[in-house]
Amino acid sequence: MGQWRVGELAARTGVTVRTLHHYDHVGLVSPSSRSAAGHRRYSDADVSRLYRVLALRQLGLGLEEIGDVLAGDLPLPAVLTAHLARVDEQVGVLQRLQSLLRSALERGVGPEDVLDLLREVTTVDETTFDRYFTPEQREVLEERRQALGPAVEAAQQRWPQLIAEVEAAVADGTDPASARGQELAAEWRGLLEQFHGGDEGLRSSLFRMREENAEEVQARYGGPSATTIDFITRANAAG
Numbered sequence: 051m052g053q054w055r056v057g058e059l060a061a062r063t064g065v066t067v068r069t070l071h072h073y074d075h076v077g078l079v080s081p082s083s084r085s086a087a088g089h090r091r092y093s094d095a096d097v098s099r100l101y102r103v104l105a106l107r108q109l110g111l112g113l114e115e116i117g118d119v120l121a122g123d124l125p126l127p128a129v130l131t132a133h134l135a136r137v138d139e140q141v142g143v144l145q146r147l148q149s150l151l152r153s154a155l156e157r158g159v160g161p162e163d164v165l166d167l168l169r170e171v172t173t174v175d176e177t178t179f180d181r182y183f184t185p186e187q188r189e190v191l192e193e194r195r196q197a198l199g200p201a202v203e204a205a206q207q208r209w210p211q212l213i214a215e216v217e218a219a220v221a222d223g224t225d226p227a228s229a230r231g232q233e234l235a236a237e238w239r240g241l242l243e244q245f246h247g248g249d250e251g252l253r254s255s256l257f258r259m260r261e262e263n264a265e266e267v268q269a270r271y272g273g274p275s276a277t278t279i280d281f282i283t284r285a286n287a288a289g
Contacts, residue, residue, distance in 0.1 A: 054092040054096070055092075061095075077117070081093075208241060216281055218284065232285060232288070
């Protein structure tokens with residue numbers, strides 16, 4: 051029976067070590083054993099499960115859906131049927147965006163074209179957003195956005211700065227349980243509170259969206275990284 055180290059498995063499957071750690075953290079693909087030093091060791095059965103997870107991810111399923119499918123709690127045909135409807139919607143949005151891009155390039159890009167393109171790109175992002183938040187939740191979020199107004203805008207501007215400060219604390223070896231660690235964690239919780247308002251359903255949807263799209267969120271919007279989240283998680287646990 052094979053015994054794969056996490057680095058070897060990452061290289062073989064083309065996923066990052068961070069992704070494997072995350073799959074282990076959420077209980078989706080966990081190593082069957084550990085070495086005497088505590089390092090992860092994956093068996094052939096673990097590798098087979100990972101390939102099933104990756105295949106389902108290629109189909110666009112979220113991590114929670116994949117876990118339910120593998121556990122037998124959700125029938126795969128029903129999940130794929132629901133996901134197909136979402137994909138069809140996204141294809142329609144992307145086709146409109148494709149048409150706008152081609153038209154703009156053929157006749158020259160003007161101010162109106164830029165506005166149309168921005169509108170379509172926003173719609174693409176909204177289709178991803180809609181996967182995680184119910185219509186009722188989106189209505190609550192819109193109400194909060196209108197009610198808070200400038201506070202929400204200030205929070206959005208503060209996020210990149212706070213992420214950078216947490217990353218600096220990690221680089222400096224700051225203890226998450228220290229006064230500085232607790233200060234950063236408290237502000238982090240406060241900014242999240244502005245989003246979900248203490249609503250546990252909104253909070254859960256937000257966390258699930260970030261976890262299942264972590265790499266895209268970091269690449270497109272600048273973070274937070276898994277290391278940053280780990281620091282805040284440990285700071286919250288120590289608080």
